[in-house]
Amino acid sequence: MSGLRCVDVCAGAGGMALGLEQAGFDPVLLLDRKPVACDTLRRNRSAWRVLQTDLLDFAPSRHRDIYDVDLLSAGLPRVKAGAVAAPSGAAPELRLVEATVYLVHAVQPRALVIENVPGLVDAPDLEPMRDFIREELHHLGYRLLWFLLNAADFGVPQHRRQGFLVALKMPWFDAFRPPAPTVRESFSVGRALHRSMAAGGWPDATRWAGQAAGVAPTLVGGSESRGGADLGPTGTRRAWARMGVDGGTVADEVPGPDFRWAPEAGRQGMVRITTGQAALLQGFPEDWVFAGKKTARYRQIGHASPPPVARALGCAIRAAFVGPESSLDGYTPTL
Structure with missing residues (x-):
């Protein structure tokens, strides 16, 4: 299997998309509501298709080439402390979580990644959000794993704890393992x-x-x-x-x-x-x-997802799809 495809929403400066590209995924659509972020994406990868729009307004039926992609990724705006812990009608950040999950209904990717604050994984006040995600994705045939990663464990010279949700359809879920650290010593x-x-x-x-x-x-x-x-x-x-x-x-x-x-x-x-x-x-x-x-x-x-972490995560998902030999030593970017 080759030519894995991904869609990245709330793409920001492209940290997630760049790391996934390095892991062998071809970003077929990147979405962000901020003009300056879209400008950044286009300056660095002229071949990427970048759409400036709010995820809450995005109509996937107008972009049918994104259906059945291998991966949908979302580095969503950070859920703030004290956010109302119910997806519908709640804080804007939680509404974007809800919109991402509903986008899965339309796109039907083989895998989903949502990256956010560490509290995404275990904060008690976000349990209703996790319940909502779990129920919706289980209904669609996905199985879920929540875990934390620290960017410093992947060669990033920064202590940055990130919360991740990875969901995959069967049988790929059983083959998935969260990425292990790629460095023995932190980069100062x-x-x-x-x-x-x-x-x-x-x-x-x-x-x-x-x-x-x-x-x-x-x-x-x-x-x-x-x-x-x-x-x-x-x-x-x-x-x-x-x-x-x-x-x-x-x-x-x-x-x-x-x-x-x-x-x-x-x-x-x-x-x-x-x-x-x-x-x-x-x-x-x-x-x-x-x-x-x-x-x-x-x-x-400051809001970006560190590319080395996204690469490690992309390699782990790719390995679940095509086997451990799929982890890449190098990559060829689309310029």
Whole structure:
């Protein structure tokens, strides 16, 4: 079997689709409601068919080529704490969960992936949502598995716990195993960003990289209605400060030869990361281009699903379809 096809909804900056492409899936349709995200997708993969529309308004009957695809993936907006735990008429994030499940009715993929916050898997207040998903998908002949993955276990230099639902039709469900970690040791921030930090001639790049010896805290994209780009709330900024990084903002460019790194002096003595460096911390390749101004770029990055995790998950699903030998050592992107 070859030429596996997938549909990716709420595609964002393309982290999920890119990882699935690397795992051997051909994205036949990507859907997102934000113009800037669709622009990002088109800039990086001109051959991908990108549709700008809200998932709640999507009419699959107008896109019949998506029927019977192998995989439907959805990196849905994060379900917020305190969201009403009932799909119909609830918070917007839960309505999108409901819409994804109803899309399965029409598309009938062999497999479904929904990625969200860790609470997707076991939060008590989301149990009604899980019950809804389970009942609907069981009715359609799917079996479900809920599990957590940490991006740091897949070579991403970031502590990022993700909640996943994977549903497959029989007999492929019995052959599926969640992906195992792909690295033995975590990839540190300093190792990931040393080269880019030194690119502007900053003489302290090596010394800084030695201090930034841990993985990054979870990047947070933030709300569209809240301020500019920063690396997260107070606790996250403290973790960045221990690496000598000012987490209160995002830089326009890497430090130059005259920058004096003195983190003991406070924020003005700390280095700042750029949106391109944030993308590296999210597992994107260096040549992945993000559309929009700085804040828009950073939000796309912060909300993205890390491609290395999506690749590992795609390889696990592919192995369930065609056998363990299907895990790929390389891939040929559609440019």
